[in-house]
Amino acid sequence: MxxxxxxxxxxxxxxxxxxxxxxxxxxxxxxxxxxxxxxxxxxxxxxxxxxxxxxxxxxxxxxxxxxxxxxxxxxxxxxxxxxxxxxxxxxxxxxxxxxxxxxxxxxxxxxxxxxxxxxxxxxxxxxxxxxxxxxxxxxxxxxxxxxxxxxxGPYFKGGFSTNPYVIIRQYDRSAPLGTGVYKVGGNYAASLRANKMAHDMGYSCEFYLDAKEKKYIDECGAANFFGIKNNTYVTPLSTSILPSITNKSLMTLAEEMGLTVERRQIPEEELDTFEEAGACGTAAVISPIQRIDDPEKNRSYIISKDGKPGKICTQLYNKLRAIQYGDEPDKYGWVTIVE
Ligand SMILES: Cc1ncc(COP(=O)(O)O)c(C=O)c1O
Structure with missing residues (x-):
């Protein structure tokens, strides 16, 4: 072997x-x-x-x-x-x-x-x-x-770090009354061109706005978005994003840490007001966001001024990983042990 x-x-x-x-x-x-x-x-x-x-x-x-x-x-x-x-x-x-x-x-x-x-x-x-x-x-x-x-492999080989994202307006991943809330292959076929475009521009991942108005934050590639400000965890409420299980878990942990949790529409301009932000999903748990560029509007929303992951993102990441690896007690019953 x-x-x-x-x-x-x-x-x-x-x-x-x-x-x-x-x-x-x-x-x-x-x-x-x-x-x-x-x-x-x-x-x-x-x-x-x-x-x-x-x-x-x-x-x-x-x-x-x-x-x-x-x-x-x-x-x-x-x-x-x-x-x-x-x-x-x-x-x-x-x-x-x-x-x-x-x-x-x-x-x-x-x-x-x-x-x-x-x-x-x-x-x-x-x-x-x-x-x-x-x-x-x-x-x-x-x-x-x-x-x-x-x-x-471990997602963060060189340690937990931030990434820049790019808003792609040319293609939609899913429609407001379409299949975005389901995990069907068609959504991923629909995302390939936007993902390639982001890669060709030197970004690791594409960022979607809502397909109807192009006004609100939807998702980041195959991950949900969340922002942190004023001790509040804010994540989009949208009918065209996948309900992420990592996001659901982070909302519980954020509440446990004393943060308020809000699920609501997030207008693009609000990106300027977040102290921290992340893309969350099974692959990375949290991929902290350094900045989000909108080339069509010639705008850049800087989230991490020093380029490092924020304090709350780091705490949430460590906490969730500790539960997954059994380093912390599984008090919510999230873990099944393979006997
Ligand atoms: C489009 C999309 N959004 C979000 C997520 C994150 O979901 P989860 O946290 O359940 O992995 C995924 C990955 O499954 C995804 O493909």
């Missing part, structure tokens, strides 16, 4: 030993199957291929100092997948079946869960797809749920 260089893992795909699957046929989900194949055999007219009947999730498992493996908020990921299924007319998978699949696939690939000291983790990717054949635009009658895992 080849040994893995944990410290130099990137956020990429590495084959592991097994994946797990359920099939939905004749109106119900079947039993869990274990596979060692990285491929799916399906009909060329499957609805996931033509009409985007496809949902996915992303969560992580962490090895603690005590060697125990902890999965973060898997029930919330199950609930979000169920919401996505309702959004694009796919059969929902119960939380119990979701949990069984996640715990099984981790157990089967235990040797790929990075050691505590490495700062790396195991990324878990659940996928639910329409596999039944259709030529007209209709929901399929058959589906597959599959979960694979892959070890991923």
């Amino acid at each position: 080849k040994t893995i260089d944990w410290a130099n893992l990137s956020f990429g795909y590495m084959p592991t030993d097994y994946n797990v699957r359920y099939n939905y046929r004749n109106g119900s989900w079947g039993e869990l199957e274990i596979s060692s194949s990285e491929y799916i055999n399906m009909h060329m007219a499957a609805t996931c291929l033509h009409y985007g009947q496809e949902a996915f999730e992303g969560l992580k498992a962490f090895r603690g100092k005590d060697e125990k493996i902890r999965v973060f908020r898997l029930d919330e990921n199950a609930a979000r997948l169920q919401s996505t299924c309702r959004g694009i007319l796919m059969p929902e998978l119960s939380t119990e079946k979701f949990r069984d699949a996640i715990l099984k696939v981790i157990k089967l690939n235990e040797r790929f869960v990075p050691p505590y000291e490495s700062g790396a983790s195991l990324y878990i990717r659940p996928l639910l797809i329409g596999t039944g054949a259709q030529v007209g635009v209709h929901p399929a009658s058959e589906y597959m749920f599959i979960v694979f895992v892959t070890p991923v």
Whole structure:
């Protein structure tokens, strides 16, 4: 067996030993199957291929100092997948079946869960797809749920640090009454051009305003936005952003730290007033924002004057990571230990 260089893992795909699957046929989900194949055999007219009947999730498992493996908020990921299924007319998978699949696939690939000291983790990717054949635009009658895992490196290799973002006005990721609140592949296909544009301009990530008025903050690439000012945690209320589980967790921790939490529309100009801001999501927990540029308006909103992460962002980041790795007690019941 080849040994893995944990410290130099990137956020990429590495084959592991097994994946797990359920099939939905004749109106119900079947039993869990274990596979060692990285491929799916399906009909060329499957609805996931033509009409985007496809949902996915992303969560992580962490090895603690005590060697125990902890999965973060898997029930919330199950609930979000169920919401996505309702959004694009796919059969929902119960939380119990979701949990069984996640715990099984981790157990089967235990040797790929990075050691505590490495700062790396195991990324878990659940996928639910329409596999039944259709030529007209209709929901399929058959589906597959599959979960694979892959070890991923620590997001901040050189330490927790800030990044600049760029507002892209030329492309929208999702519409106000569209599928932005669901985790469907189509939203990510729609984001590719904006993401490339941001990269071509030298930024690591694109920043979206609301599609209708181009006035309010929506999201930052595949992460939610939050700003901090006057001891308040402010995050957008929008019908076109993904409800981030990291953001939900940070709101709880911010309240615990004595901050007021506000979920409301954030006009672009308000960016000038934040003392700190961050992009939050499973990948990085928090990626602190250095500044946000709006090239079309020829404006730049400087958030971190000294270029360093702010005090509250750092506290929130350390607190959430400590819960994930089991260094702090799990008082909200966010963690499931893999037995
Ligand atoms: C568009 C989008 N927004 C936000 C997030 C962050 O969500 P979470 O904290 O649940 O990972 C993600 C990643 O899942 C995403 O793809």
